[in-house]
Amino acid sequence: MAKSGASKKTSGTRAATKSPVPTRSPLAPARFPSMGPVAGVRLAGRAVGLKKHKGVKDLMVAEMAPGTTVAGVLTRSKCPSAPVDWCRAILPRGKARVLVVNSGNANAFTGNAGDLQVAQTAGEAAHLFGCRARDVFIASTGVIGEPRAPDYIASKIGGMKKSLAVKSWKNAAEAIMTTDTFPKGATRKVKIGKAEVTLSGFAKGSGMIAPDMATMLGFVFTDAKIPAPVLQRLVRTAADESFNAITVDSDTSTSDTVLLFATGQAKGQPRITSSADKVLANFKAALKDIFVDLAQQIVRDGEGAQKFVTINVRGAESKKAARIVGLAIANSPLVKTAIAGEDPNWGRVVMAVGKAGEKADRDKLSIGFGETQITRNGQLVHGYDEAPVAAYMKGDEITVDVDLGIGRGRGTVWTCDLTHGYITINADYRS
Amino acid sequence: MAKSGASKKTSGTRAATKSPVPTRSPLAPARFPSMGPVAGVRLAGRAVGLKKHKGVKDLMVAEMAPGTTVAGVLTRSKCPSAPVDWCRAILPRGKARVLVVNSGNANAFTGNAGDLQVAQTAGEAAHLFGCRARDVFIASTGVIGEPRAPDYIASKIGGMKKSLAVKSWKNAAEAIMTTDTFPKGATRKVKIGKAEVTLSGFAKGSGMIAPDMATMLGFVFTDAKIPAPVLQRLVRTAADESFNAITVDSDTSTSDTVLLFATGQAKGQPRITSSADKVLANFKAALKDIFVDLAQQIVRDGEGAQKFVTINVRGAESKKAARIVGLAIANSPLVKTAIAGEDPNWGRVVMAVGKAGEKADRDKLSIGFGETQITRNGQLVHGYDEAPVAAYMKGDEITVDVDLGIGRGRGTVWTCDLTHGYITINADYRS
Numbered sequence: 001m002a003k004s005g006a007s008k009k010t011s012g013t014r015a016a017t018k019s020p021v022p023t024r025s026p027l028a029p030a031r032f033p034s035m036g037p038v039a040g041v042r043l044a045g046r047a048v049g050l051k052k053h054k055g056v057k058d059l060m061v062a063e064m065a066p067g068t069t070v071a072g073v074l075t076r077s078k079c080p081s082a083p084v085d086w087c088r089a090i091l092p093r094g095k096a097r098v099l100v101v102n103s104g105n106a107n108a109f110t111g112n113a114g115d116l117q118v119a120q121t122a123g124e125a126a127h128l129f130g131c132r133a134r135d136v137f138i139a140s141t142g143v144i145g146e147p148r149a150p151d152y153i154a155s156k157i158g159g160m161k162k163s164l165a166v167k168s169w170k171n172a173a174e175a176i177m178t179t180d181t182f183p184k185g186a187t188r189k190v191k192i193g194k195a196e197v198t199l200s201g202f203a204k205g206s207g208m209i210a211p212d213m214a215t216m217l218g219f220v221f222t223d224a225k226i227p228a229p230v231l232q233r234l235v236r237t238a239a240d241e242s243f244n245a246i247t248v249d250s251d252t253s254t255s256d257t258v259l260l261f262a263t264g265q266a267k268g269q270p271r272i273t274s275s276a277d278k279v280l281a282n283f284k285a286a287l288k289d290i291f292v293d294l295a296q297q298i299v300r301d302g303e304g305a306q307k308f309v310t311i312n313v314r315g316a317e318s319k320k321a322a323r324i325v326g327l328a329i330a331n332s333p334l335v336k337t338a339i340a341g342e343d344p345n346w347g348r349v350v351m352a353v354g355k356a357g358e359k360a361d362r363d364k365l366s367i368g369f370g371e372t373q374i375t376r377n378g379q380l381v382h383g384y385d386e387a388p389v390a391a392y393m394k395g396d397e398i399t400v401d402v403d404l405g406i407g408r409g410r411g412t413v414w415t416c417d418l419t420h421g422y423i424t425i426n427a428d429y430r431s
Numbered sequence: 432m433a434k435s436g437a438s439k440k441t442s443g444t445r446a447a448t449k450s451p452v453p454t455r456s457p458l459a460p461a462r463f464p465s466m467g468p469v470a471g472v473r474l475a476g477r478a479v480g481l482k483k484h485k486g487v488k489d490l491m492v493a494e495m496a497p498g499t500t501v502a503g504v505l506t507r508s509k510c511p512s513a514p515v516d517w518c519r520a521i522l523p524r525g526k527a528r529v530l531v532v533n534s535g536n537a538n539a540f541t542g543n544a545g546d547l548q549v550a551q552t553a554g555e556a557a558h559l560f561g562c563r564a565r566d567v568f569i570a571s572t573g574v575i576g577e578p579r580a581p582d583y584i585a586s587k588i589g590g591m592k593k594s595l596a597v598k599s600w601k602n603a604a605e606a607i608m609t610t611d612t613f614p615k616g617a618t619r620k621v622k623i624g625k626a627e628v629t630l631s632g633f634a635k636g637s638g639m640i641a642p643d644m645a646t647m648l649g650f651v652f653t654d655a656k657i658p659a660p661v662l663q664r665l666v667r668t669a670a671d672e673s674f675n676a677i678t679v680d681s682d683t684s685t686s687d688t689v690l691l692f693a694t695g696q697a698k699g700q701p702r703i704t705s706s707a708d709k710v711l712a713n714f715k716a717a718l719k720d721i722f723v724d725l726a727q728q729i730v731r732d733g734e735g736a737q738k739f740v741t742i743n744v745r746g747a748e749s750k751k752a753a754r755i756v757g758l759a760i761a762n763s764p765l766v767k768t769a770i771a772g773e774d775p776n777w778g779r780v781v782m783a784v785g786k787a788g789e790k791a792d793r794d795k796l797s798i799g800f801g802e803t804q805i806t807r808n809g810q811l812v813h814g815y816d817e818a819p820v821a822a823y824m825k826g827d828e829i830t831v832d833v834d835l836g837i838g839r840g841r842g843t844v845w846t847c848d849l850t851h852g853y854i855t856i857n858a859d860y861r862s
Contacts, residue, residue: 078793144779145806350540354508359509379540418764419854422768
């Protein structure tokens with residue numbers, strides 16, 4: 001680890017002072033995964049003029065077969081976008097036929113004009129695909145507070161319909177990008193009973209949320225046949241340990257949306273009536289896995305990120321307490337800048353644990369970076385040698401282990417470092 | 432405002448990309464105030480070798496006359512430093528004779544060795560000044576987790592005693608600095624009845640907290656005669672609207688300490704028995720004023736700060752809600768980087784209001800920057816022209832006004848922008 005990191009940097013330079021805005025995140029996966037069809041799903045991604053730069057894809061449409069169920073989680077922001085309001089209203093029905101997602105404009109803080117745009121988009125899609133407006137899910141990401149003509153997106157759906165195809169996953173993933181430096185996709189195959197089902201999805205996000213870019217979106221499609229109430233339980237559980245366990249900058253979007261669509265087209269699948277059904281075990285694992293994969297890709301594309309950071313907390317009073325402590329560490333600008341500076345500054349971890357507000361005991365706190373235990377029971381490990389840890393910090397995958405030593409709660413949070421790149425991107429984004 | 436800002440920067444450059452670490456904050460006051468004696472207080476600030484650089488002041492001792500009362504507020508961190516534990520234990524007695532503050536070492540996360548050091552320091556000071564150990568208040572700021580010899584500070588107090596003087600305020604303020612770029616002092620004279628009393632104090636802090644530097648310390652001395660329980664009420668109220676209303680980076684120190692000492696040496700002052708006594712009105716105002724002055728100086732010395740930011744929130748459900756919304760805006764990395772980039776990015780303010788979790792209604796939200804109203808009732812003001820606001824953003828004092836439009840709660844929070852300088856300072860501090 002230390003070597004692979006060191007090899008990328010000339011000695012004496014630091015991640016924090018490297019060229020700040022790479023065209024592709026250094027933490028990106030090598031390539032977009034090869035994604036096959038999900039029975040009952042066709043997609044298209046195209047450029048329709050919502051983004052400033054001509055020819056850059058900015059509209060995604062997905063058509064799902066009749067009978068598709070849907071579940072999802074939406075931002076807890078008290079100032080949500082018009083599309084989020086719309087999805088929240090129609091989600092309890094659990095039925096979906098069309099998904100329309102645009103980038104380039106968030107349709108947030110656009111008042112009545114924003115609601116009108118959503119209504120026109122849903123209405124036009126319903127007309128074109130022969131379904132009801134409330135079967136049409138909508139998400140938008142981009143600049144806040146700049147209303148577009150209410151029929152702008154609606155007028156583009158007809159043209160998109162012609163190019164729908166079962167393999168257009170990469171196009172779709174690209175069409176929802178904002179400041180993302182790479183498209184994010186993931187796919188899994190898994191059995192429910194004897195039936196093989198596919199899960200494929202894509203996501204966007206680069207600040208945990210950056211309101212101008214209206215943050216994190218994730219869409220996963222499966223051909224499994226799962227009733228909406230069961231699907232909703234599965235989504236909540238999986239999202240809690242994936243999308244809800246990442247942070248880039250602690251900011252929460254007006255537009256965060258994660259949706260899971262199940263077309264029910266897989267052949268020979270046993271009937272599912274409960275989320276506790278043991279036949280779902282593999283599916284649940286695969287769903288969590290694909291959510292974690294997409295969530296981690298978002299962190300790997302964190303604005304300005306040079307290092308991918310895993311924070312494991314154990315010994316907390318409860319699972320919830322472990323998450324809160326983990327997020328306090330992950331969101332601390334001082335911890336994040338220390339990691340950017342390749343400084344094994346465990347004192348800042350102590351600080352972050354202290355400020356989290358959860359039960360902690362200074363004299364029971366143990367901290368490790370990578371393979372090295374640094375403190376145990378509130379004091380430096382006898383004979384602690386910083387040299388190997390300093391070498392470890394030069395790598396681009398950093399793990400911080402914290403044991404609060406007071407209970408059995410544990411949890412993991414993923415984040416990235418805070419670099420000059422983040423400042424450059426966000427001090428200059430809109431203008 | 433726009434002009435004075437613009438004149439400092441060549442057009443096209445941005446605060447965020449300016450030389451990142453100034454030797455003195457561009458927001459610093461012109462000079463340390465002229466501070467006269469406070470009857471019953473003598474101080475000294477000297478270099479005793481705790482800091483790396485030889486000859487840099489790092490120990491401060493203040494002696495207060497017998498009869499001095501004390502009140503204070505301490506960090507809420509669950510991993511407080513040994514001196515904070517000590518102050519918390521002795522503060523309820525309300526009596527003080529000596530204050531010993533060192534920089535260069537936080538004495539935090541130092542286990543039993545840290546407690547031992549505190550005990551030796553208090554014991555030695557008690558011996559030298561003829562008081563009890565529990566009359567000795569102690570604060571430490573600097574690197575975390577590096578225990579010093581337990582008698583190191585104790586062994587220096589005797590030498591300091593000889594140089595105590597009634598006018599050594601600037602020396603004292605300098606001796607408690609860490610990454611501060613200027614010493615922070617403030618003084619006021621005010622009447623209680625017919626007696627003129629003085630309030631003089633100093634503070635340090637440059638990250639709202641930076642654990643390595645162990646954050647924010649503030650000490651104010653007065654010759655008023657005020658019983659400790661009354662003093663404690665006054666401190667809580669004043670701290671809430673000053674030190675608790677500032678943030679640089681949302682991080683909370685292991686060591687935050689604010690103490691107010693009242694020597695009771697002023698002549699002819701009426702007896703005070705209640706914090707509600709009307710004769711205290713001017714004193715209360717002056718106390719809040721001096722706390723706000725010191726707190727704002729800390730923000731003006733915020734790590735990497737190029738702009739001083741005032742966030743006024745009104746129309747909130749309650750005073751507490753207004754504070755929470757104000758802090759959510761002030762702590763948002765996206766709002767702070769937008770201000771660094773001189774971008775009137777009100778969309779990020781919407782995001783921050785939304786994530787605060789307090790009651791808000793998108794369609795009632797009004798936002799203004801400086802003199803310009805940008806949104807009213809959830810939509811852009813008709814004919815909004817960004818040009819004058821963009822010019823305003825080039826100044827180094829930025830005011831953001833938010834009206835939630837749902838209640839009567841209001842509050843003000845002060846912060847600074849988030850610049851490349853913050854990253855540079857914090858990615859490189861310890862090593």
